[in-house]
Amino acid sequence: MKLYNGGKIITGLVIFLGVFLAPFAYNMGKAAYSQPKLKMPENEKECIESKEFMRTKHMQLLNDWRDWSLRDGKWVYVNSKGKEFEMSLQKTCMKCHTNKAEFCDKCHNDAAVTPYCWDCHIQPEGLKK
């Protein structure tokens, strides 16, 4: 087999790999990503569903809650253990998670997501001018 223009191709590949792998080289030796430490509610140990469920699916849960309460007029959520909760971000979630900055924002900032909940909903800390 003969490689036509071999020199150019190999140089190109080396440059490409160099650029492609630069971020890995840059981060070499730095501490691995660690999940942010959240300020958990003091009086309540169990959330609406399991920790794993809440961690991965809280956005779907909030979407469902919105549609069930606003559109279907059902305001009570019965969780998998039979416990009842009012479906409300401000009246249920934020009653335990009393600090948006120490809870919501930590992970959202880390994950570089900007949910627009707080454009309308009022955070438990209150609003400042």
Added chain:
Amino acid sequence: MNHTRRNFLKFMGVAAAGLCAASAGSALAVSGAGSSIKDSATAVNAKRWGMVIDTKKCGTKEAIDVLAKACHSVHNVPNIPGNQNVMWIWAAGYEQAFDQPNNYMDESVEKRQFALLCNHCTNAPCVRVCPTQATYKRPDGIVAMDYHRCIGCRYCMAGCPFGARSFNFMEPRKHLDLTTLNKEFPTRMRGVVEKCNFCVERLAYGKQPACAEASNGAVVFGDLTDANSEVRKLLREHYTIRRKPALGTEPGVYYII
């Protein structure tokens, strides 16, 4: 095995199918297993909510401002000076409120102010024109809004013949007293339309609408389909009119003149 194009394509096809099946499987496995939803225990329900406003008892700007204050503080409605204000309930004269004012009208009616709000029409034009179904009709007759979905196109404002809808031309929080907000209800954001919601969030817990509560009995709220309800009693005993009945939207707010 020969490395032929045919084998390569077969392999890729199988791999793609496998990926699709795997992601579909994980997408199906959502939802809080074993959870359910139900009505709030204290909820009050109706087939068709309606309102009767006794304009003889509540017919001045001052009296209506009391209702507006009650409503607007519960729902975090801003007060914006100028012509871009947001209003859920407001006062207006006979001519603005109803079709075809008569000549030489009774002076008390001519000078009376009427509390105007969303009529929660049976055939609501705003619901029909909303392209995102942000405005929708609930089975109990309330025309409700899901502000998450509103894209601010303002078709509903063009569609509503009663002017019951307000657009948030600017960030409403700039015109709210942030220290006295009702923390149980959200505000709105710039670029959405808003209006009276017949206090769905209060009905869900058995409370009367804020304006009815603040009116000393001048505003009565109840089920129009229930012949024994307070609203039906008032409708039987008094002559009432509705706003712009000729349009056929079937408003749910009645005025005792």
